Amino acid sequence: MRHVQMEELCATSRVLIVAGKGGVGKTTVTAALATAAARTGTSVLIVEVEGKSGLATSFGVPALEYEEAEVRPGVRARTLTPDHALLEYLEERGLRRISKRLVRSGALDVIATAVPGMKDILVLGKVKQLERAGAADLIVIDAPAAGHAITFLTSASGLLDAVRVGPVRTQAQDVLDLLSDPMRCRVMLVTLPEETPVNELVETAFALEERVGISLAPVVVNSMPGDLAVAAHRLGTDVSTAGLDIAPAELRALTAAASFRHDRHELAREQAEGLAARLPLPQIRLPYLFTEIGPPEVDALADAFTAEVRALPDPSL
Amino acid sequence: MNTLTADLETRHVLVCCGTGGVGKTTTAAVLALSAARLGRRAIVVTIDPAKRLADTLGLEALGNVAHEIPRERWDARGTAAPDGRMFALMLDTPATFEELVRRYANGPEQAQRILENRFYRNIAGALSGTQEYMAMEKLHELHEEDAYDLIVVDTPPTRHALDFLDAPARLTRLLDNRIFRILMAPTRTGFRLAGAALQAFFRTVAKVIGAEVIDDVVAFFRAFEGMEQGFRDRAATMTELLAAPSTGFVLVTSPRSDAVEEAEYFAQRLVESDLEVSALVVNRVHPDFGDGNDAEALTVRAAELASRAATAPPATHDAISRMAARYANLAEYASLGQRERAQLADAGARIGAATVAYVPSLTHDVVDFRALDTVAAHLLSAGDARTRG
Numbered sequence: 001m002r003h004v005q006m007e008e009l010c011a012t013s014r015v016l017i018v019a020g021k022g023g024v025g026k027t028t029v030t031a032a033l034a035t036a037a038a039r040t041g042t043s044v045l046i047v048e049v050e051g052k053s054g055l056a057t058s059f060g061v062p063a064l065e066y067e068e069a070e071v072r073p074g075v076r077a078r079t080l081t082p083d084h085a086l087l088e089y090l091e092e093r094g095l096r097r098i099s100k101r102l103v104r105s106g107a108l109d110v111i112a113t114a115v116p117g118m119k120d121i122l123v124l125g126k127v128k129q130l131e132r133a134g135a136a137d138l139i140v141i142d143a144p145a146a147g148h149a150i151t152f153l154t155s156a157s158g159l160l161d162a163v164r165v166g167p168v169r170t171q172a173q174d175v176l177d178l179l180s181d182p183m184r185c186r187v188m189l190v191t192l193p194e195e196t197p198v199n200e201l202v203e204t205a206f207a208l209e210e211r212v213g214i215s216l217a218p219v220v221v222n223s224m225p226g227d228l229a230v231a232a233h234r235l236g237t238d239v240s241t242a243g244l245d246i247a248p249a250e251l252r253a254l255t256a257a258a259s260f261r262h263d264r265h266e267l268a269r270e271q272a273e274g275l276a277a278r279l280p281l282p283q284i285r286l287p288y289l290f291t292e293i294g295p296p297e298v299d300a301l302a303d304a305f306t307a308e309v310r311a312l313p314d315p316s317l
Numbered sequence: 318m319n320t321l322t323a324d325l326e327t328r329h330v331l332v333c334c335g336t337g338g339v340g341k342t343t344t345a346a347v348l349a350l351s352a353a354r355l356g357r358r359a360i361v362v363t364i365d366p367a368k369r370l371a372d373t374l375g376l377e378a379l380g381n382v383a384h385e386i387p388r389e390r391w392d393a394r395g396t397a398a399p400d401g402r403m404f405a406l407m408l409d410t411p412a413t414f415e416e417l418v419r420r421y422a423n424g425p426e427q428a429q430r431i432l433e434n435r436f437y438r439n440i441a442g443a444l445s446g447t448q449e450y451m452a453m454e455k456l457h458e459l460h461e462e463d464a465y466d467l468i469v470v471d472t473p474p475t476r477h478a479l480d481f482l483d484a485p486a487r488l489t490r491l492l493d494n495r496i497f498r499i500l501m502a503p504t505r506t507g508f509r510l511a512g513a514a515l516q517a518f519f520r521t522v523a524k525v526i527g528a529e530v531i532d533d534v535v536a537f538f539r540a541f542e543g544m545e546q547g548f549r550d551r552a553a554t555m556t557e558l559l560a561a562p563s564t565g566f567v568l569v570t571s572p573r574s575d576a577v578e579e580a581e582y583f584a585q586r587l588v589e590s591d592l593e594v595s596a597l598v599v600n601r602v603h604p605d606f607g608d609g610n611d612a613e614a615l616t617v618r619a620a621e622l623a624s625r626a627a628t629a630p631p632a633t634h635d636a637i638s639r640m641a642a643r644y645a646n647l648a649e650y651a652s653l654g655q656r657e658r659a660q661l662a663d664a665g666a667r668i669g670a671a672t673v674a675y676v677p678s679l680t681h682d683v684v685d686f687r688a689l690d691t692v693a694a695h696l697l698s699a700g701d702a703r704t705r706g
Contacts, residue, residue, distance in 0.1 A: 021337060021338055022337020022338040023337055023338025023573070024338065054575055093525060095525060098518060098521050102522065162533075163533075164529060166526070166527020166528065166529050166530055167524075167526065168526055168527045169527065194682060195369070195681075195682040195684070199367060199369075200367075230639045230642055230643060233636075237636070238639050238640055241632075241633055241636035241637075242636045242637045244640060249607055250607075252606075252607060253606040253607035254643045254646075254647050256607070257643070257646050257647040257650050258643050260606075261650075263680050267680060290649040290652070
């Protein structure tokens with residue numbers, strides 16, 4: 001059977017939106033995916049929309065800014081906040097002068113409060129521009145956390161219902177066109193191998209497909225504890241075969257730690273398999289790492305990412 | 318000293334704050350359960366609970382209304398104080414909005430006008446900040462009802478956890494905004510008074526955003542005419558309620574450094590607002606597999622064994638490799654544990670919470686009362702509740 005390559009994953013759509021519940025490791029996955037993609041010669045642009053994220057720490061670079069900066073060979077990154085997106089939107093329409101006043105007078109807050117999703121479609125509208133301009137071979141979006149992932153992605157269709165004419169509608173339509181075209185954009189959902197995030201991922205997946213017609217890329221199950229592969233062997237036997245002399249307290253600690261690891265591994269495996277049964281999407285499983293995420297960890301996860309993509313069967317994309 | 322028990326016995330409101338995915342909802346449920354066990358009438362207000370936890374709390378069928386959880390369910394062993402009662406409520410944002418409109422509108426006609434507004438129908442759930450604001454309204458309502466000794470509120474998973482606290486003030490700011498007031502002026506007089514410059518400004522805004530959108534928004538807000546003062550008054554009451562000495566804040570975090578940073582940031586903001594941090598709850602702390610597990614020594618040991626295995630004869634190779642793997646595993650947990658403990662001790666000191674409570678990483682999700690009891694035991698055991706593995 002022919003297998004998928006990282007190059008194909010990168011080439012399927014120009015925009016990949018990495019989304020999931022808070023705390024599942026979206027940012028880490030974004031960094032690993034971008035690194036793995038860049039290794040194939042793909043030029044990558046990461047867009048960080050939350051305004052605050054660990055991306056800079058993951059890459060070991062200073063805080064990201066609105067201006068693009070190279071964070072790794074082949075990987076550029078930038079932020080894209082709603083306020084900036086709005087200012088650009090206004091400037092492009094020759095309204096640079098009033099833009100400051102809009103912000104200062106609070107009119108912007110009034111409008112943003114009153115027109116939900118306005119900020120989201122401004123951000124996504126800007127993403128669409130980057131996509132159209134071919135800003136990179138692959139544009140990876142680190143999406144907002146928690147419940148916001150859904151509103152962020154469904155706001156365009158919501159606004160289309162609420163607004164009948166005018167520039168906002170045009171913008172919403174453009175965004176929806178981007179989101180619903182699998183050749184242009186897909187969403188990569190991330191979860192932990194635990195019950196609650198898995199349930200939420202399944203709900204999110206169906207909601208996105210049904211409500212917005214978004215195509216889903218393979219899902220990422222992050223932080224899978226690796227198997228120690230010692231469960232089938234008795235500690236005492238191994239100790240004597242190896243000719244070791246170990247104090248009882250240390251033996252107890254070794255056993256407890258190994259069985260904790262084993263339980264974690266089994267639980268994670270059950271959850272990942274349960275997810276596969278409920279959601280017919282290929283899975284990319286990334287290992288749990290004990291250390292905080294920095295450049296070496298991102299490299300290790302990029303290796304794992306590439307290997308997992310290579311193991312996917314061909315029709316899965 | 319663990320002061321959480323005292324909080325549960327004496328406070329009237331406990332607000333659980335933290336970033337997404339750290340176990341806020343579970344902690345809120347555990348606090349309400351523990352208060353009920355101590356003999357109080359306690360209610361937990363949850364926001365978007367995981368489905369199985371919602372089932373446990375009997376929230377599945379019941380939206381926006383408080384309901385009592387039958388005693389036999391939360392006190393299966395019959396060990397709770399006799400007066401204790403436990404209630405739960407799942408916040409339904411659009412329903413709360415609708416209740417609010419019906420209750421405070423000047424007559425059913427106004428309520429109807431608001432609720433039928435096309436714009437409203439599309440946005441009731443999505444209006445930015447609505448969830449935070451409605452959570453606050455619900456807290457206010459439960460407080461006014463005076464039927465509960467303790468109200469435990471879970472806060473929405475916001476990008477910035479402070480949105481919840483800021484919700485009343487944000488509404489007041491909106492109502493007081495000059496632009497907003499001009500837009501809301503009942504006649505064109507206000508608009509004319511606005512002056513030529515401002516009129517030109519509005520025309521530009523209309524051009525950019527779309528005149529229709531502006532009209533819709535104005536019509537929507539105008540439908541609330543006469544209700545502003547009520548909103549303003551309630552916002553003031555809510556701010557008072559949050560600052561009352563009987564209100565406490567429980568910061569919830571995981572040992573992950575980003576979550577801890579967020580908790581510290583939140584604590585700082587609470588202190589700036591003269592609000593009191595009652596406790597820092599750290600969920601999913603890794604177990605400590607025994608004293609004196611020096612991570613470095615264990616790592617060295619693992620490496621020695623690994624290199625011995627490389628040259629070992631087939632008869633002992635596998636056993637030595639497995640021993641190396643076991644040592645490496647223990648070393649990883651020991652070093653992770655040391656790092657977590659150091660980070661949390663620092664954070665706890667900086668936050669200045671009266672209590673720092675640790676809940677160990679449990680092998681299963683907390684979805685039933687037995688598991689909630691287990692968490693409660695960790696939460697309320699004095700001092701450092703870190704378990705031994």
